[in-house]
Amino acid sequence: xxxxxxxxxxxxxxxxxxxxxxxxxxxxxxxxxxxxxxxxxxxxxxxxxxxxxxxxxxxxxxxxxxxxxxxxxxxxxxxxxxxxxxxxxxxxxxxxxxxxxxxxxxxxxxxxxxxxxxxxxxxxxxxxxxxxxxxxxxxxxxxxxxxxxxxxxxxxxxxxxxxxxxxxxxxxxxxxxxxxxxxxxxxxxxxxxxxxxxxxxxxxxxxxxxxxxxxxxxxxxxxxxxxxxxxxxxxxxxxxxxx
Numbered sequence: 006x007x008x009x010x011x012x013x014x015x016x017x018x019x020x021x022x023x024x025x026x027x028x029x030x031x032x033x034x035x036x037x038x039x040x041x042x043x044x045x046x047x048x049x050x051x052x053x054x055x056x057x058x059x060x061x062x063x064x065x066x067x068x069x070x071x072x073x074x075x076x077x078x079x080x081x082x083x084x085x086x087x088x089x090x091x092x093x094x095x096x097x098x099x100x101x102x103x104x105x106x107x108x109x110x111x112x113x114x115x116x117x118x119x120x121x122x123x124x125x126x127x128x129x130x131x132x133x134x135x136x137x138x139x140x141x142x143x144x145x146x147x148x149x150x151x152x153x154x155x156x157x158x159x160x161x162x163x164x165x166x167x168x169x170x171x172x173x174x175x176x177x178x179x180x181x182x183x184x185x186x187x188x189x190x191x192x193x194x195x196x197x198x199x200x201x202x203x204x205x206x207x208x209x210x211x212x213x214x215x216x217x218x219x220x221x222x223x224x225x226x227x228x229x230x231x232x233x234x235x236x237x238x239x240x241x242x243x244x245x246x247x248x
Contacts, residue, residue: 008043011221018107021217023117023160027153029217032233036217037226046235055137058181058196059120062135063098066121070094078179079123082200086123086131097122106167111218119161123177132161132176132205137196139183144199146178154178155203163207174204 009020028046029036038044069076070088079086096102103118121133134157138144146154158176165172181196220227229236 010043011040013222018112018114021113021115023157026160026213027156030156032230032236033220033227034229035233035235037220040221058137059135062179063121078198078200086125089122089124089130104164104168106164108214111214113214115164117160117164128171130165130170130172132158132165132172133179134158134176135179137181139185144180144182144201146201146203155205158203159205159207160210162205163210174206176203176205177201178203
C-alpha cells in the first residue's frame, strides 16, 4: 500500500487510523512529520507473544460465536453477553481494513481494527480489546499511560455508532497476565485472565478531528514535545553533533 501522505489539494478522502490519532495525542510534531512528509518514527519490536495470545483468544471466541454460545469467562463475571456474529467480523479485525467511517466535514476516513465485539439480549454491542502482560502488580486502567487504551476503546465505540450500531458506553479489556510463580516452565506459559470494564466517552473525537485537520492544513511544523522521547533524542543528538 502506498504511503499515506496528506496533501490539502487532494480531494480524495484521507485515511486516518486509530493509531495515528493516538500519535497526534502523543506528539503533534511526530504526527505532522509522518502524515505530511512520510517521516515515521523508527519501528519498534514486534511483540510476537502478545500477538499469539490475541490470536488464540480470537479463535476461542470464534468457536462460541459460531455455536451462538456464551464464552465461559463471561459466565464467570456474570455478564449476559455473547460474541457478536456478523459477516464483517473478519474485515473489522484486519489492520488494513478495520471498521471505517467517512467523516465528511474533514474529508477523513477514520478506521481501526478491533479485537472482538460482544452483544446483549437487546442487540446492544460491547467493544472488547485484548491486552497481554506479565506483572506482579494489580491489573488496572489507572496508570496515565493507559489513557491511550481508553482512547482506543472510545474510537472503536464511535466508529461502530457511526456505522449504525447501538453501542454501550461500557467496553471491556481482557487482560492476560502471564504467571511467573510456577516452579518450572514445562514448555507452557499460564495466564490469569481478568475482565476490566471501562465506561467510554467519545465526545472528544469530533473536535479532535477538526484540530487534526487544522494542523495538517498548516505549513508550520509543530514545536517538539518536551515529553516525546523521539523529539528529545533528535535534538540532543543534534546538539552533540554540533558541539
